[in-house]
Amino acid sequence: MKITGLKMFLGGDGSRPLRKQLSLTLAVVFTGSILVVILLLDQLFGWQAKDLINQRSVFFMDTMLAVRQYTSKQVNPVIAPLNEGGGAFRPEAVPSYSATTVFEYLRGSKPEYKEYSYREATLNPTNLKDKSDTFESEVIASFRSSPAQKVITGERNTPLGSYHFVARPIKVTSQSCLVCHSTPDRAPRSQILAYGDSNGFGWKIDEIVGAQIVSVPQNTVFRAKRESLLATVLLLAAVFSAVALVANSILNRLILQPMRLISKKAEEASVTPSTVSFTEKNRADEIGQLAKSFERMKQSLAISMQMLKDRQKP
Numbered sequence: 433m434k435i436t437g438l439k440m441f442l443g444g445d446g447s448r449p450l451r452k453q454l455s456l457t458l459a460v461v462f463t464g465s466i467l468v469v470i471l472l473l474d475q476l477f478g479w480q481a482k483d484l485i486n487q488r489s490v491f492f493m494d495t496m497l498a499v500r501q502y503t504s505k506q507v508n509p510v511i512a513p514l515n516e517g518g519g520a521f522r523p524e525a526v527p528s529y530s531a532t533t534v535f536e537y538l539r540g541s542k543p544e545y546k547e548y549s550y551r552e553a554t555l556n557p558t559n560l561k562d563k564s565d566t567f568e569s570e571v572i573a574s575f576r577s578s579p580a581q582k583v584i585t586g587e588r589n590t591p592l593g594s595y596h597f598v599a600r601p602i603k604v605t606s607q608s609c610l611v612c613h614s615t616p617d618r619a620p621r622s623q624i625l626a627y628g629d630s631n632g633f634g635w636k637i638d639e640i641v642g643a644q645i646v647s648v649p650q651n652t653v654f655r656a657k658r659e660s661l662l663a664t665v666l667l668l669a670a671v672f673s674a675v676a677l678v679a680n681s682i683l684n685r686l687i688l689q690p691m692r693l694i695s696k697k698a699e700e701a702s703v704t705p706s707t708v709s710f711t712e713k714n715r716a717d718e719i720g721q722l723a724k725s726f727e728r729m730k731q732s733l734a735i736s737m738q739m740l741k742d743r744q745k746p
């Protein structure tokens with residue numbers, strides 16, 4: 433049963449015309465290979481998409497860290513003295529403020545950044561817009577319970593779509609932070625006036641108070657992946673169809689046409705062998721061999737017929 437199935441598929445059981453057999457075999461081979469290609473490319477494009485998303489989020493996080501650093505090193509020394517005076521508090525001196533503000537500008541600059549997000553989520557923040565939500569609080573709790581952990585990455589499914597996130601802990605690393613984040617009486621008056629004295633205080637040295645979290649949307653990248661896959665499959669199908677057409681025409685020209693001709697001549701030769709000439713016998717290929725065999729058979733037939741005739745003569 434198995435063998436007959438294989439024979440039918442490869443062609444060789446003679447149950448259908450060669451052209452149909454070739455088309456059937458090619459269709460099975462091509463469909464099979466396209467399916468395998470889809471499976472493999474789906475995996476490969478999937479890895480590539482994930483890698484791209486990961487690269488984007490790491491770059492995004494590094495950029496935000498650089499903005500923070502620039503603010504600490506270059507902007508803060510210039511602006512901080514202003515906050516000591518009685519004037520309005522200048523948040524430009526605060527790294528967290530500059531990072532979130534730069535991000536807002538970035539987000540506003542192009543529609544494709546609309547879904548990106550950068551958060552300095554904090555359990556007890558100075559600016560209440562930095563208050564961690566449930567998901568962010570869980571990430572912070574996980575950093576607090578294992579302080580050696582430097583980064584958490586993962587996927588997050590929300591009603592708006594699926595996101596890849598990268599999170600890093602925010603730790604109170606220097607005593608200078610405690611000026612503004614320990615007790616209200618140590619903080620500049622201007623800060624109290626701007627943010628109040630009830631939140632963003634009580635932080636301790638070496639405490640993990642929050643997490644920087646970048647989120648990058650995955651939907652657009654995965655859509656692009658699906659489109660590439662579809663384009664590749666369509667391209668393969670087009671190439672395979674072209675190959676099938678060419679193979680069919682080669683089969684027709686090389687084998688079927690000469691065979692039909694020889695078969696017609698053989699039929700003629702079975703009645704009047706002397707009028708038929710298998711001219712294809714001069715060919716060097718298998719068709720030539722077939723024609724030579726027929727030519728020999730024709731000659732034998734002619735001799736036999738002649739002998740019969742001679743015998744019938746009185």
Ligand code: HEC
Nearest residue numbers: 526528529552554557558559562602603604608609612632
């Ligand atoms: C001059 C006072 C000052 C100093 C010094 C300071 N901060 Fe802040 N910090 C603030 C203010 C004010 C905000 C709120 C800024 C805003 O409006 O986004 C803030 C915000 C933050 C936030 C975002 C969450 C929140 O509370 O809104 C983090 C995290 C943070 N600071 C960490 C630190 C760390 C770590 C240090 C030390 C390296 C530090 N800060 C030093 C005043 C300060």
